[in-house]
Amino acid sequence: MLKIAVQWSCVVVACLSLVTACRNQSPQEISAGAFEKEVEGKSAALYTLDNGKGMKARISNYGGRLVSLLVPDRMGELRDVVLGFDSLSGYMKSTEPYFGAIVGRYANRIAKGRFKIGQDTFRLSINNGPNTLHGGLNGFQYRLFSASPRGDSSLVLNYVSKDGEEGFPGNLRVRVQYTLTAYNELKLNYQAVSDKNTVINLSNHAFFNLNGAGSGTVNKHLLRIFADFYTPVDSTLIPSGQISPVEGSPFDFRKARAIGERLAEANVQLRYGKGYDHNFVLSSKKLWKEAAIVKGDQSGIMMTVYTTEPGLQFYGGNFMQSRNKMRGVKSDDFRTAFCLETQHFPDSPNQPDFPSTLLKAGQIYKSTSVYRFSTE
Structure with missing residues (x-):
């Protein structure tokens, strides 16, 4: 009986040790160096935001991508809730071009890749069957934004989309600010201004799994x-x-x-x-x-x-x-x-x-979205 009890005790200790090890296992580390590369003569890099409350976000200025988002679960353990790659080359070679990206100039689809402003018809690149999706063949997901950190918890990205890029009219100046707030929120502020009448619809294309990236189906969420x-x-x-x-x-x-x-x-x-x-x-x-x-x-x-x-x-x-x-x-x-x-x-x-997506010349486009995280 004593031998059996000792063996059972060892099994329990081993199981508890395994559980503890699994729970203490940190999320996949990401090397900043794997995101440093020259792209079209400009420097790509990886930036880390930390709100000091348990959340961390990693953002690449290549496509303005949300690469990683660490969030505490109900046990207080960090889980990475965003799918992504461990290097810039992963994003550049991916068959899915939108992982974590800022999409534009026009998020979602435009029928047959054309639209009118007044009497002028504009024709866009086609990249989704007969239609334009998320800005066209070389939308913002492939563009390099200039990046300016704002302390530990915020990053400002800027990009100038030139007149005629992917068929859209006007030189469009785009500003996107990522912020991690003290309330465990990821906040995105979008601004843009054009020198010609144009259309605009900006968004972020993060792929989420709240059980942790790679943990299986989201159908039970x-x-x-x-x-x-x-x-x-x-x-x-x-x-x-x-x-x-x-x-x-x-x-x-x-x-x-x-x-x-x-x-x-x-x-x-x-x-x-x-x-x-x-x-x-x-x-x-x-x-x-x-x-x-x-x-x-x-x-x-x-x-x-x-x-x-x-x-x-x-x-x-x-x-x-x-x-x-x-x-x-x-x-x-x-x-x-x-x-x-x-x-x-x-x-x-x-x-x-x-609702209209027309942005008139000189008018300022503004949009804000927040992803707030908590546990239950």
């Missing part, structure tokens, strides 16, 4: 979206122009439910998007509004999204195909991340009933 309506799309994911109620459809996230709960339903919109890849019309008419709440089913990490934008694109990782080796020797497997892109609506320049 609980999601709530503060939207009574969404914008249905055609087979090329261009809005039809209708604004349809979510009630009675798989797009009803007004009460929190698992992301994957209704994915198997026979629904033409789910078929077109291969799941969720749709714009939700945020219900609040206030300038500053709550857009969504997501909870990781394993970590207890909750992310609440606030924005000044009228829409939210929810993408459920339907086109992830395990083609890219991510940080920590993991891959971008099917539906192992989701995106919540604060935005104006897709194809607004061609949809007169949608």
Whole structure:
């Protein structure tokens, strides 16, 4: 009996030691040197933000990308909730060009790559079937921003998009500021000004998994979206122009439910998007509004999204195909991340009933979005 008790005690101690080791294991380290490279004659680098409250963010000025975001879970252990690569070359070679990037000049799709301002028609590069997606073939995700740290917790990125870049009119000066606040928030402030009338729709394309990057499917995450309506799309994911109620459809996230709960339903919109890849019309008419709440089913990490934008694109990782080796020797497997892109609506320049994305010459574009993290 004594021998058995001793053996059992050893097993318990070994198991506890293993659990402790796993919980104390730090997230994948990232080498700043792996992000230092000359790109088109300019220097790429990696910047680290720390709010002194347990959160850290790493940002590359290549594409203005959110490379890593460390957030404490319900046990106080840090988890990296953003998918990314461990080097700049990973982003440059990726078959998915938008990991963590600032997307523009126009986030989301523009039908057939053209739009009009007054009597002038502008033709854009085509990079998504018959349409333009996220600014075109060489959008902001491939551009090098100049970077200026503001203390330990903030970084300002600037980029000048020249007149005619990807077909868009006007020299556009863009400023994006990342800030980690004392409230465990990641705050993004966008500003822009153009010397000609143009269209603009800026957003961030972080791929989130609140259980930790590489931890498996996000289909069990609980999601709530503060939207009574969404914008249905055609087979090329261009809005039809209708604004349809979510009630009675798989797009009803007004009460929190698992992301994957209704994915198997026979629904033409789910078929077109291969799941969720749709714009939700945020219900609040206030300038500053709550857009969504997501909870990781394993970590207890909750992310609440606030924005000044009228829409939210929810993408459920339907086109992830395990083609890219991510940080920590993991891959971008099917539906192992989701995106919540604060935005104006897709194809607004061609949809007169949608909120306008016209930016007049000399006018200042401003937009703010916040991702607040807590645990439950």
